[in-house]
Amino acid sequence: MSDVPEAVPLLAVDGLSVTFGRAGASPAVRDIAFTLSSGERWGLIGESGSGKSATALAIMGLLPEGVHVHGSVRWRGGELVGLGDAAYSRLRGDAMTMVFQEPMTALDPTMTVGRQVAEVLRLHYVRRAADAQRYGVGPERIRGHARERVLGVLAEVGLPDVERIADSFPHQLSGGQRQLVLIGMALMNSPLLVICDEPTTALDVTVQATVLRLLDAGLSAVGAACLFISHDLAVVSQVCSQVMVMYQGRIVERGSLAQVLGAPAHPYTRGLVATAAIDAVPPGERLPVIGDFWAGEDGGRDG
Amino acid sequence: MAERHTGPSDRGSVVPEFEVTGLSRSFERRGGRGREPVHAVDDVTLTVVPGQRLGIVGGSGSGKSTLVRMLLALLPPTGGRIVFRGLDITGLPERDLGTLRRHVQMVFQDPRSSLDPRMRVGRIIGEPLRSPILKAQGGLPPDSPEQTAALLAKVGLEPGIAARYPHELSGGQRQRVAIARALAPAPSVLVADEAVSSLDVSVRAQVLNLLLERVRDDGLTLLFVSHDIAVVRHLCDSVLVMQGGRAVEAGPIDAVCGNPQHPYTRVLLDAVPTIHVPVQ
Ligand SMILES: Nc1ncnc2c1ncn2[C@@H]1O[C@H](COP(=O)(O)OP(=O)(O)OP(=O)(O)O)[C@@H](O)[C@H]1O
Numbered sequence: 001m002s003d004v005p006e007a008v009p010l011l012a013v014d015g016l017s018v019t020f021g022r023a024g025a026s027p028a029v030r031d032i033a034f035t036l037s038s039g040e041r042w043g044l045i046g047e048s049g050s051g052k053s054a055t056a057l058a059i060m061g062l063l064p065e066g067v068h069v070h071g072s073v074r075w076r077g078g079e080l081v082g083l084g085d086a087a088y089s090r091l092r093g094d095a096m097t098m099v100f101q102e103p104m105t106a107l108d109p110t111m112t113v114g115r116q117v118a119e120v121l122r123l124h125y126v127r128r129a130a131d132a133q134r135y136g137v138g139p140e141r142i143r144g145h146a147r148e149r150v151l152g153v154l155a156e157v158g159l160p161d162v163e164r165i166a167d168s169f170p171h172q173l174s175g176g177q178r179q180l181v182l183i184g185m186a187l188m189n190s191p192l193l194v195i196c197d198e199p200t201t202a203l204d205v206t207v208q209a210t211v212l213r214l215l216d217a218g219l220s221a222v223g224a225a226c227l228f229i230s231h232d233l234a235v236v237s238q239v240c241s242q243v244m245v246m247y248q249g250r251i252v253e254r255g256s257l258a259q260v261l262g263a264p265a266h267p268y269t270r271g272l273v274a275t276a277a278i279d280a281v282p283p284g285e286r287l288p289v290i291g292d293f294w295a296g297e298d299g300g301r302d303g
Numbered sequence: 304m305a306e307r308h309t310g311p312s313d314r315g316s317v318v319p320e321f322e323v324t325g326l327s328r329s330f331e332r333r334g335g336r337g338r339e340p341v342h343a344v345d346d347v348t349l350t351v352v353p354g355q356r357l358g359i360v361g362g363s364g365s366g367k368s369t370l371v372r373m374l375l376a377l378l379p380p381t382g383g384r385i386v387f388r389g390l391d392i393t394g395l396p397e398r399d400l401g402t403l404r405r406h407v408q409m410v411f412q413d414p415r416s417s418l419d420p421r422m423r424v425g426r427i428i429g430e431p432l433r434s435p436i437l438k439a440q441g442g443l444p445p446d447s448p449e450q451t452a453a454l455l456a457k458v459g460l461e462p463g464i465a466a467r468y469p470h471e472l473s474g475g476q477r478q479r480v481a482i483a484r485a486l487a488p489a490p491s492v493l494v495a496d497e498a499v500s501s502l503d504v505s506v507r508a509q510v511l512n513l514l515l516e517r518v519r520d521d522g523l524t525l526l527f528v529s530h531d532i533a534v535v536r537h538l539c540d541s542v543l544v545m546q547g548g549r550a551v552e553a554g555p556i557d558a559v560c561g562n563p564q565h566p567y568t569r570v571l572l573d574a575v576p577t578i579h580v581p582v583q
Pocket residue numbers: 020021028046047048049050051052053054055101302303470471472473474475476501503
């Protein structure tokens with residue numbers, strides 16, 4: 001944003017490694033580095049189990065106790081690795097938000113969806129109470145309108161019947177409806193960075209198109225940055241202009257979409273692109289897999 | 304709703320796996336005395352014959368998961384009838400559902416909440432093989448570490464995964480464990496609810512190849528819920544399109560995709576995204 005000098009990226013990840021606590025376990029994320037500046041949208045693709053979600057959770061400070069995180073994650077120049085929980089949670093859900101791969105784990109099963117959305121709104125306004133004048137209203141006033149705002153957030157992501165959805169518990173919603181609620185929550189406070197982890201896996205193509213438009217508009221409006229994890233190359237190509245490829249915990253390739261998907265340099269990426277076009281294979285016949293093209297790298301592989 | 308024909312026509316004489324008539328499920332609204340309930344599934348009629356591969360597509364909240372959960376007798380219908388292999392299973396108590404449990408397995412949409420968090424992957428996969436209800440029906444493959452390792456390998460997972468807990472896996476690894484678990488007792492019918500939705504294209508290809516292998520070698524019947532039309536076209540021979548709880552279109556896959564009759568089917572087919580790579 002405008003008050004940050006050009007030279008300091010919004011997010012700078014450097015030498016980041018993540019090791020889950022088993023004795024002798026090999027790291028799930030190995031010494032990765034990248035930066036995200038305001039307005040940039042990077043896709044993150046790669047094999048299942050290659051460390052994409054672990055990277056996202058490390059940035060968000062959401063890895064469980066006992067997981068070893070090494071290296072540096074800087075937010076507008078300030079170090080986040082080792083930051084206390086209180087300070088971290090002030091960032092989360094406000095300046096930096098995430099849409100989780102499995103919505104059920106991100107929602108509180110004991111609280112109605114409407115209350116959960118209202119809670120995120122409330123935290124946002126409590127934090128912004130100091131500059132409440134900017135909104136022209138005090139925090140109490142905003143609280144009074146919470147129900148309306150909540151319904152607005154739900155309607156914006158394309159959910160129908162928003163009164164009913166707001167009064168539902170997460171298990172009373174369909175998979176796609178839960179994902180839409182999370183997307184609404186991630187975008188509603190005009191964050192500066194949005195991390196999306198497989199955000200459209202449960203959405204049909206028509207709703208997906210709505211959500212991608214909404215994400216685009218939300219990001220553009222505040223010049224926010226986005227890290228977009230997806231296995232769907234078509235979806236990545238609609239949101240991002242640049243892409244990184246992860247394989248066995250490492251970023252093995254990065255660049256513009258045209259470069260990476262058009263002329264992939266790493267054998268994993270070449271295999272990925274070659275296997276992407278499912279409709280090139282006659283129905284019912286064997287689909288090509290990466291193993292057909294490349295034997296892979298051995299070592300350090302545990303899934 | 305009129306009887307809909309969902310499979311190729313030469314299958315008329317065999318006993319269907321499922322015969323569903325006027326199936327409905329509504330949910331009361333909260334505090335909603337006197338208010339119109341939510342019609343999650345509304346008067347759905349369909350027949351699934353052995354070896355059929357039925358894709359179920361439709362928008363978010365159109366009733367797909369509710370429909371398949373009723374077929375598995377995991378949720379009681381509020382209307383209509385479900386006949387499995389000639390037996391009316393509507394409202395039957397669990398102890399009378401042995402045949403259904405033995406022959407039909409399901410992969411749930413949210414693997415995180417369907418895999419028991421207290422069990423290691425190896426036990427999770429072997430669980431159906433130890434179930435007394437399934438054992439009573441006979442014909443189960445052995446429950447052995449080798450069998451578990453073989454199943455894991457088929458979905459592209461290392462044998463070491465068997466020693467982990469579900470929360471120690473990536474999202475796609477959990478999805479594959481759920482698939483391995485469902486295939487373990489060699490079911491006749493596999494009901495998969497968005498089962499490959501977060502797999503990268505290569506791993507997804509491997510899993511789809513595995514399903515097609517089971518279809519070819521064992522005549523596996525598939526009910527495959529997916530929002531991904533390309534996957535459904537590859538895997539399925541017929542399709543059911545749902546909207547607002549209703550089955551708005553059904554038929555052979557080529558006919559429906561090639562000449563969609565319902566406006567919503569057309570919208571679905573038109574909205575399939577393609578890869579936009581700017582020319583270098
Ligand atoms: N809590 C944990 N304990 C042990 N290993 C874990 C844990 N969480 C993840 N892993 C392992 O770390 C690796 C990276 O997992 P991660 O969730 O980042 O993968 P991913 O790239 O997001 O994959 P997917 O596309 O399947 O979601 C995987 O091999 C996974 O098995």
